[in-house]
Amino acid sequence: MKAIRIILQIAILYAFSLIGELVHNLLHLPVSGSIVGLILMLICLTFKIVPVKIVEDGASFLLSFLPLLFIPAMTGVMNYPALFSGNGLVLLLIVVLSTIVTMVAAGIASQLLEKNANKGKENDECNKHLSQS
Amino acid sequence: MQQASIAILIILLTVAVYIAMTKLYVRFSYPVLIPVLTTTVAIILLLLAFHVSYDQYMIGGKWINSLLGPAVVALAYPLYNQRKILVKYILPIIGGVFAGLFSGMISGLLFAEVFGIDRNLILSIVPKSITTPVAIQIATGIGGVPSMTVVFVMIAGFSGVILGPKIMKWVRIRSYLGKGIAFGSASHALGTSKAFEYGELTVSMSSVSMTLCAVLGSVFGPIVVWIFHV
Numbered sequence: 142m143k144a145i146r147i148i149l150q151i152a153i154l155y156a157f158s159l160i161g162e163l164v165h166n167l168l169h170l171p172v173s174g175s176i177v178g179l180i181l182m183l184i185c186l187t188f189k190i191v192p193v194k195i196v197e198d199g200a201s202f203l204l205s206f207l208p209l210l211f212i213p214a215m216t217g218v219m220n221y222p223a224l225f226s227g228n229g230l231v232l233l234l235i236v237v238l239s240t241i242v243t244m245v246a247a248g249i250a251s252q253l254l255e256k257n258a259n260k261g262k263e264n265d266e267c268n269k270h271l272s273q274s
Numbered sequence: 275m276q277q278a279s280i281a282i283l284i285i286l287l288t289v290a291v292y293i294a295m296t297k298l299y300v301r302f303s304y305p306v307l308i309p310v311l312t313t314t315v316a317i318i319l320l321l322l323a324f325h326v327s328y329d330q331y332m333i334g335g336k337w338i339n340s341l342l343g344p345a346v347v348a349l350a351y352p353l354y355n356q357r358k359i360l361v362k363y364i365l366p367i368i369g370g371v372f373a374g375l376f377s378g379m380i381s382g383l384l385f386a387e388v389f390g391i392d393r394n395l396i397l398s399i400v401p402k403s404i405t406t407p408v409a410i411q412i413a414t415g416i417g418g419v420p421s422m423t424v425v426f427v428m429i430a431g432f433s434g435v436i437l438g439p440k441i442m443k444w445v446r447i448r449s450y451l452g453k454g455i456a457f458g459s460a461s462h463a464l465g466t467s468k469a470f471e472y473g474e475l476t477v478s479m480s481s482v483s484m485t486l487c488a489v490l491g492s493v494f495g496p497i498v499v500w501i502f503h504v
Contacts, residue, residue: 151344158343171415171492173407175346176485182350193354200351203344207467208310209292210342211431213335214406214424215314219321220328221425232395235385236402236426237433240460241441243378243403244434247483248447248456251370255451258366 143198150199153191157182277333284334291316305436310464346405346463349481356478363451367479370452371486374459378403379491379498394419401495402426405462408488412495427462434461435468454479459487 161178164170170177185191223229295312321331332339353360360367379400386396398418401409406427413423438457447453450472457465458480469480 151341154344154347157347161347162343171408171411172489173405173411175343176405176408176488178343178347179350179353179481179485182347183353186350186354187357193351196348197351200348203341203348204352204470206292207345207463207470208308209289209313210338210345211310211464211467212288212292212313212317213332213339214342215310215428216317216321216331216335217328218314218425218428219318221422224425231389232391232399232426233429235382235389235391236399236429237437239378239382239385239399240403240430240433241437242381243374243430244438244441244456244460245445245447246377247370247374247459248442248452249445250373251366251455252447252449252452254366254369255363255449258363 147199147202150196151203153196154182154199154203280330281334281337284331285337287320288313288317288335288338291320305439308435308468310467311432311436349466349477349485352474352478353481356475359475360478360482366451367455367482368486370455371459371483371490374403374455374483375487375490375494376498378460379495380502383498383502395422397499398422399426400499401491402430403460403462403487404491404495405484405488408492412492416496416499428464431461431464434465438465438468450476451479455483458483462487 158175158178161176161181162174164177164181165172165174182191182196186193186196218224221229224233292309292313295307295309295316298312299307299309317331320326321328382399382402383396386399391399394417396418397416398413398420400416400418401412401423404412404427406424409423409427410420412418413420434457438461442448442453442456447456453472454469454476457469457476461468462484466477466480466484469476
């Protein structure tokens with residue numbers, strides 16, 4: 142019974158990603174179909190157009206093995222063996238360095254702004270939220 | 275008929291390797307043993323050993339790939355659960371995402387310029403921290419090579435997931451909010467999958483950052499390139 146429910150719920154999520162794809166094609170949006178689908182789903186959940194109940198099990202199930210879903214795309218690296226020698230290594234280094242810069246900038250900026258936001262407000266309430274997760 | 279059995283075999287193999295690698299990761303939990311990386315390496319080695327091409331692998335692989343769309347939509351669920359916190363911390367989120375987005379694109383351009391990389395490759399590096407389908411669109415728009423962008427997106431994902439925890443420790447990014455925004459802004463969906471190890475708040479922060487980066491990157495990517503290439 143639970144298996145059927147999960148499959149049906151994934152079908153709903155799939156439908157949203159297809160609708161997102163459709164909207165993307167119709168309006169020539171620069172953002173991909175699945176991201177449009179995510180935003181649509183969030184809007185529908187927020188305004189109770191779609192009750193959380195009819196997607197929560199499917200969503201949790203799908204997200205529980207999210208890394209698996211990247212593997213076929215990742216395996217495509219095998220078509221670029223040159224990347225792991227000579228000039229390729231330089232590109233690799235650039236991307237890794239730039240990723241580190243991105244991470245540090247995003248993390249530090251948001252952490253600083255978070256501290257500002259918490260200042261003066263009830264810190265207890267926020268700590269409660271953090272420790273729950 | 276034969277196509278179908280090949281597809282099923284490939285799917286089963288991928289899932290089996292993934293489960294084995296997840297067990298390995300749980301057992302030893304070194305950052306380099308992250309299942310996405312070890313499974314990908316193991317599968318590439320298997321394909322090379324048995325002389326199977328990537329196209330042949332994708333006969334089955336495309337079915338797993340097709341679940342990525344609904345999985346991205348599924349990220350709306352943790353976002354919805356955390357909606358009150360998202361609204362409360364809207365400023366840190368937007369500030370962090372903008373900091374990450376611009377520093378990522380500009381540092382990529384500058385490093386590539388310093389190392390004397392070809393112009394079309396430089397342009398392929400710009401959208402590396404943005405989720406693959408959107409990154410491809412941005413790369414095409416600004417004159418990069420989409421297939422190279424796909425590779426750079428993956429490297430940005432892997433390096434963020436593997437080096438992220440150590441680096442955040444060094445620079446003292448301690449809050450779950452900061453970690454989530456760092457993972458999502460630098461390493462897109464792959465970073466978000468890593469964020470699951472830190473709890474739902476980090477996941478939502480990471481997926482909201484990933485989404486914002488995709489939307490904002492589509493708008494600002496071409497502008498950044500235009501400013502730095504006049």
